[in-house]
Amino acid sequence: MTGSVPSRHHDIADDLRHQITTGRIKPGERLPSEAGLASRYKVSTVTLRRALAVLQGEGLVEKIHGRGNFVRLPRRKIMYVGGWGTLDPWTAAEPTVCVTVRSTTVRASAHLTTLLKVPTGSPLAEYSCLSLEQGSPHGLARIYIPRDLAPAEVLDDDSARREAIMRFAVLGPSPVTVRETACARSPTPDEASALRIGSTTAVLAITRIAIDSTGRVIEAALLTFPGDRVDAVFTAHHALDERQTQG
Numbered sequence: 032m033t034g035s036v037p038s039r040h041h042d043i044a045d046d047l048r049h050q051i052t053t054g055r056i057k058p059g060e061r062l063p064s065e066a067g068l069a070s071r072y073k074v075s076t077v078t079l080r081r082a083l084a085v086l087q088g089e090g091l092v093e094k095i096h097g098r099g100n101f102v103r104l105p106r107r108k109i110m111y112v113g114g115w116g117t118l119d120p121w122t123a124a125e126p127t128v129c130v131t132v133r134s135t136t137v138r139a140s141a142h143l144t145t146l147l148k149v150p151t152g153s154p155l156a157e158y159s160c161l162s163l164e165q166g167s168p169h170g171l172a173r174i175y176i177p178r179d180l181a182p183a184e185v186l187d188d189d190s191a192r193r194e195a196i197m198r199f200a201v202l203g204p205s206p207v208t209v210r211e212t213a214c215a216r217s218p219t220p221d222e223a224s225a226l227r228i229g230s231t232t233a234v235l236a237i238t239r240i241a242i243d244s245t246g247r248v249i250e251a252a253l254l255t256f257p258g259d260r261v262d263a264v265f266t267a268h269h270a271l272d273e274r275q276t277q278g
């Protein structure tokens with residue numbers, strides 16, 4: 032890391048970006064400490080952090096709490112298969128992919144009340160799932176199931192539902208209908224922190240509702256993927272004219 036010393040955070044970002052894109056700083060390499068970089072560029076740590084924030088927002092650098100700033104490894108895209116409501120099984124089965132899961136009981140907020148069609152304050156099982164590949168996150172799922180429908184064995188190592196967890200699939204009873212709504216938006220602060228992305232990085236947010244044969248909503252899932260790490264595939268089917276089906 033040699034050359035002229037930039038005087039502003041944009042110049043510092045330009046210099047570091049050049050070193051990263053030309054391979055002088057390798058993917059996965061840890062950058063010098065923020066104090067060390069600030070000293071090297073003869074700027075304050077505040078200015079240096081603004082420069083790093085630019086690179087974090089571009090997806091070139093990620094900050095890992097307690098470890099420092101690293102040049103991000105190239106990310107392999109994952110595929111979300113709409114209609115089935117899961118990550119494709121080939122991606123999920125990769126040995127480098129793992130999912131961390133936290134389970135708790137929460138009370139239905141106004142938003143979850145609307146999604147699940149339950150009274151406000153109803154007990155729900157919440158499963159917070161973070162999909163990681165070689166230690167780097169590429170998908171976040173928050174799955175909510177009415178407490179009386181929540182399967183007990185989801186977190187067991189030998190559970191058949193472990194595969195469902197790996198694919199962000201429906202965890203509760205088998206649904207008859209799966210309805211998905213997808214949009215691109217900015218991440219919330221919690222999502223940006225969990226996925227280690229900048230606040231300006233667009234995410235693909237999918238709200239998935241699973242419904243059983245009686246019309247009861249049996250699960251609501253809020254899925255979030257960094258926009259540069261996912262392809263979503265939805266298959267459209269031609270709707271038959273009701274007059275033709277009744278004729």
